[in-house]
Amino acid sequence: MLVTGGSGGIGGATARLLAAEGADVVVHYHHGRERAEAIGAEIGARVAGADLTDEAQVARLFDEAGELDACAAIAGVWPQADEPVWRLSLERWRATLDANLTATFLTARGFLAQLGDREGALVLCGSTAGLVGEAGHADYAAAKAAITGGLLRSLKNEAVRRNPHCRVNAVAPGWTESPMTRGHVDPEMVRRISRTMALRKVGQPEDVAAAVVTLLSPALSGHVTGQVVTVAGGMEGRVIHDDEA
Ligand SMILES: NC(=O)c1ccc[n+]([C@@H]2O[C@H](COP(=O)([O-])OP(=O)(O)OC[C@H]3O[C@@H](n4cnc5c(N)ncnc54)[C@H](OP(=O)(O)O)[C@@H]3O)[C@@H](O)[C@H]2O)c1
Numbered sequence: 689m690l691v692t693g694g695s696g697g698i699g700g701a702t703a704r705l706l707a708a709e710g711a712d713v714v715v716h717y718h719h720g721r722e723r724a725e726a727i728g729a730e731i732g733a734r735v736a737g738a739d740l741t742d743e744a745q746v747a748r749l750f751d752e753a754g755e756l757d758a759c760a761a762i763a764g765v766w767p768q769a770d771e772p773v774w775r776l777s778l779e780r781w782r783a784t785l786d787a788n789l790t791a792t793f794l795t796a797r798g799f800l801a802q803l804g805d806r807e808g809a810l811v812l813c814g815s816t817a818g819l820v821g822e823a824g825h826a827d828y829a830a831a832k833a834a835i836t837g838g839l840l841r842s843l844k845n846e847a848v849r850r851n852p853h854c855r856v857n858a859v860a861p862g863w864t865e866s867p868m869t870r871g872h873v874d875p876e877m878v879r880r881i882s883r884t885m886a887l888r889k890v891g892q893p894e895d896v897a898a899a900v901v902t903l904l905s906p907a908l909s910g911h912v913t914g915q916v917v918t919v920a921g922g923m924e925g926r927v928i929h930d931d932e933a
Pocket residue numbers: 692693694695696697698699716717718719720721738739740741762763764765766787791813814815816860861862863864865866867868869
């Protein structure tokens with residue numbers, strides 16, 4: 689099984705949980721080779737690097753990974769700066785779509801192309817930003833909405849052309865403590881962002897990993913495809929203004 693973004697918080701937790709379930713895991717990284725190698729050593733997994741926005745590197749990654757039954761396409765980038773659309777540069781817009789949507793497309797293509805006659809299970813990674821929007825991050829919200837919308841729903845129907853049992857699902861994490869959100873989840877921030885959440889806490893990478901592994905499992909999710917599992921403590925997309933004005 690391949691976990692893209694295995695060097696990151698959610699991908700790392702997914703790789704650990706898959707290995708604990710007995711899976712033979714390949715931990716993918718981009719810049720974080722050392723983090724990936726540490727996880728690989730811990731769980732007895734191979735590691736493989738690639739920039740997933742680069743077609744040739746993705747092809748090499750799938751060559752190196754060998755025959756895969758399952759893939760968790762977790763890699764993604766959330767640009768931290770809050771930039772409303774009227775200030776958002778075309779450069780950032782393109783880079784964000786590339787690092788999230790294009791990377792997920794190339795991963796899905798690589799995985800399905802190598803599947804042969806194996807059943808196959810693929811999990812994509814969206815975000816609550818893609819479901820309810822995220823002010824200051826329209827580029828990221830649009831990329832994630834495309835992943836859990838048109839891409840997922842098309843892949844779900846295409847995957848069965850590869851194998852009649854092949855399934856494609858997605859997770860949509862809300863705020864999750866990981867390197868991506870480091871510095872953004874102090875207690876005041878948690879109080880503010882949890883105002884539309886039933887569970888007033890940020891998620892842990894393991895919370896998302898559990899949903900990914902459940903969706904990959906043919907035993908637990910054998911008749912589940914095309915679904916988005918939101919892991920966000922019951923978050924809603926309502927706008928709550930700070931004042932009563
Ligand atoms: N944390 C949250 O609050 C949150 C909320 C909603 C959705 N998500 C989504 O969850 C996923 C995992 O995020 P995380 O929180 O675990 O963040 P993270 O710790 O920053 O991990 C991101 C991972 O993506 C990889 N990556 C980034 N750009 C890449 C590229 N061009 N090519 C290949 N790999 C690339 C990184 O590789 P290297 O580190 O090796 O460079 C890293 O492994 C992402 O898709 C993210 O959008 C996260």
